[in-house]
Amino acid sequence: MHGVRGGPIVSLLRRRKKTIVGRWNGVSGRNGGWMVVVLQVVVEVLDAYERGDKFYLYTGRGPSSEALHLGHLIPFMFTKYLQEAFKVPLVIQLTDDEKCMWKNLSVEESQRLARENAKDIIACGFDVTKTFIFSDFDYVGGAFYKNMVKVAKCVTLNKAMGIFGFSGEDHIGKLSFPPVQAVPSFPSSFPHLFPGNDKLRCLIPCAIDQDPYFRMTRDVAPRLGYSKPALIESSFFPALQASGENGKMSASDPNSAIYVTDTAKEIKNKINRYAFSGGQDSIEKHREIGANLEVDIPVKYLSFFLDDDTELEHIKKEYGEGRMLTGEVKKRLTEVLTEKVERHRMARAAVTDEMVDAFMAVRPLPSMFE
Known part of the structure; x- marks a missing residue:
């Protein structure tokens, strides 16, 4: 998989959306190059946008630490850039269930970290009238869970082990998680946002280590009647000690x-x-x-x-x-x-608990495409 410098991505966005003015440093043509466009379907989504078709953004955060570092924030800064440029809604998944299973955190601690991380995300400046932030522990159920079951039925154990590297020593909770991350790619998982709009396309800005989840999702989506999500994947923001392209910022160091x-x-x-x-x-x-x-x-x-x-x-x-x-x-x-x-x-510091509640409230967003 070969990377594309940040400049061509911004050029692509500007060609497809000529009213974009200014630029965001993290994807400007003069940076060291950190973004990779891995799927032609990104172009298809932007072509469809020019024809008047809408899309929504989906990204996420695994809340495993109290504080975020700059490498955590950059994908959200880029996502905010996309939301403002294209005037589209955004769903942000907080995978507190995943971190509970992978990091051996208690359910309560995972939920607490999710809310703390939500404050950092909100502080990036997202628009509450266009943004829905949800915790898996709080939101999973209903239409979302139905889509999870549909995805799970399409993926064999052998395939999951091949994609994610699961072994016989992993607990079954890890095996159950991939559909949870997959289904925010499907608009019907959010009936309060996109009722009756199952053909709405999804664009996912994410880190490159999330590719296995969305490779699985793209394989399954057409079998369930959904469009394949489009991905813009970032390489890792380099660690202070890194040389060349190796090494990423790590919460453990x-x-x-x-x-x-x-x-x-x-x-x-x-x-x-x-x-x-x-x-x-x-x-x-x-x-x-x-x-x-x-x-x-x-x-x-x-x-x-x-x-x-x-x-x-x-x-x-x-x-x-x-x-x-x-x-x-x-x-x-x-x-x-x-x-x-x-x-x-x-x-x-200006983000209150009431603001977090407002972003995480299950509600329609009537002006999300304005």
């Missing part, structure tokens, strides 16, 4: 990631101590041959988060040619991320 709860001092310390540099091992050598921007993590992070294109290109040119030093680049990244994290922290 707090020094690999910048968390939205990190203080300015913690952000500075992590960047200075752990961010992998493409600079040379001496100032003299660096001045002579410059930095390797392909492996430099501070430059990759600035490509996502620095709003000023002109400044970014200046940094890349000066650093790449040895006139700017690693310490200067890390200092600028520290400033940028500190501002971003503080802005998110303030937005999250």
